[in-house]
Amino acid sequence: MIKVSVIVPNYNHAPYLKERLDSIFNQSFQSFEVILLDDNSTDNSKEILVAYAKNEKATHFIINDENSGSPFKQWNKGIGLATGEYIWIAESDDTCDLNFLEEQVKALEQNDITVAKTIILTDNIKTEEELRNHFQFTYNTNSLKPEHFIDYCPIGNVSSVVFKREILNKESMNFSSFDIIGDMMFYFENFLEKKIVYTPTTNSYFRRKKDGLSNLSKKDINYYKKYFNEQAFLLKKISKAVPGEFNNQIKKRLTQRFNKIKNRLSFNQKISLTYLSIYINYLKSNKEI
Template identity: 45%
Template sequence: MPRVSIIVPNYNHEKYLNDRLKSIFNQTFQDFEIILMDDRSLDGSVEVLKNYSKNSKVSHLILNDINSGSPFGMWKKGFELAKGEFIWIAESDDWANENLLFELVNAIEKDTSIVVAHCNSYFEFYEKTIPNNWWDSLSLTYWQKSYVESGEKLLLNYGRYKCPVINVSSAIIRKDILKNIEIPIEFRYCGDWWFWAQIFKQGKVTFIAKYFNHIRMHSSSATATKSLQTFNRFLENVRVVKQIHQLLNIRFTYSKKYKWLIDIWEQFIRIDKNYLKTKYYCNDLPFFFKSAMFFRVNNLLFKRLKRKIKI
């Protein structure tokens, strides 16, 4: 049996597939199978995948007849097909350093209680490369060195405030823990946060402070579309935060580390310019979150009033 099952879920990433798949086939660690999946792409992705499916490393080529509407259904199907001890979900528009698998497998094998190994990532903006700054609002130093830590402790300190894994392509997990995990197929935007929270709760986490993963940032990328696009995305984030606190059996209270969530909330109100529309306040956030938001809205209304008076 292969040590690692590599799941490559794809949707309309024809122009990135060659880079992604070459970065997989060229890994220094070669004990793996590849499961290629397409979610009813409208470009030429299927032909590219069919060409690569002839390689002996490819165990499955799954072509959906109907688009699933969520990446997490593809993950679930891949998990069911995977034969490896470890699983790597390699998103089709990202790419990896040739030593990513070697380093992650070596790290996770050091202790059977380690359930996930992940590394740092670069953001790739066309011709500009930027080191991951996702965790900077939580700590400027913690992710500068490698570590092995209790997943539950990481959730308490960091993972309840932001997704604790920057990008699924940067991590491998033990397949056998998936039997205890709710695959977030009903989520559309931030199911990965809930997915990682459950996994972290299962055991230890090892992090490698090296930049082996490259996250391609473009208008249709999964990471890019986690920006300020729909109010439903905000509500889904709220739902995940609440579920993580329930998972940890702790009270859900306000913290300045949730400023990014308040920022998203305010953004929708600013775009609509209807600061008192009821729908923007009908969510499950506790009172102190809403108090922080009302304070901002009061400031916005005051500034708006000042502008009108000047006119």
């Protein structure tokens, strides 16, 4: 049986694809399949992927006819195709050490989820800065609890994670309907109460984006609306899963996220119907927590 299913979701990451795919196919641990997914890229990603799709370990190569608009839909598609005992979602602009799978698979003998040490890439240069995985640095826990999702996403980057396929909660795979916090929803739906461990014996490398999904400074009001609605949904979900003593903390985070948006809007945006709908959802969500 194939040990690891490696899902590579790509959209317009041609400058990084060769480095990423070489880091996968040249792993010291070789019991894996590779599922190549392209979300209708407009750069030359497809030409690069075609060459790697000829490798015998590439079991699927799928190019979407239209862009899905969400990397999380690609995650979901890859999970549906995976046959391995373990799953690794290897984002196409990241990279890793060649012993990454070897060390992660060793750790999975005693755990459900492993998260490798993650180093930040800035301008294609490996820095000395480590991406914070809050389950380790903040919560010091060996299993995720609902309250660990109130303040932060507990895992910094999905490329650093390998997990057992059997832990997936197939009845709750709603994360792909989220455009912005689909990663948090995925962890919340599938990783709660599972045994998680930090692996310092290998490195994953996260490419820091200057204008990624988490950067709200240059977004329009429709993006803000979607961002707040998704955050409010998750906070309400958390409030139903934790003791009442956490409700004040959750309400505080809801207000902080609302103010984060409000403080970025112009006067004209604040008198729009879109802002009114955000405000109404804020009041409603505050009551429901």
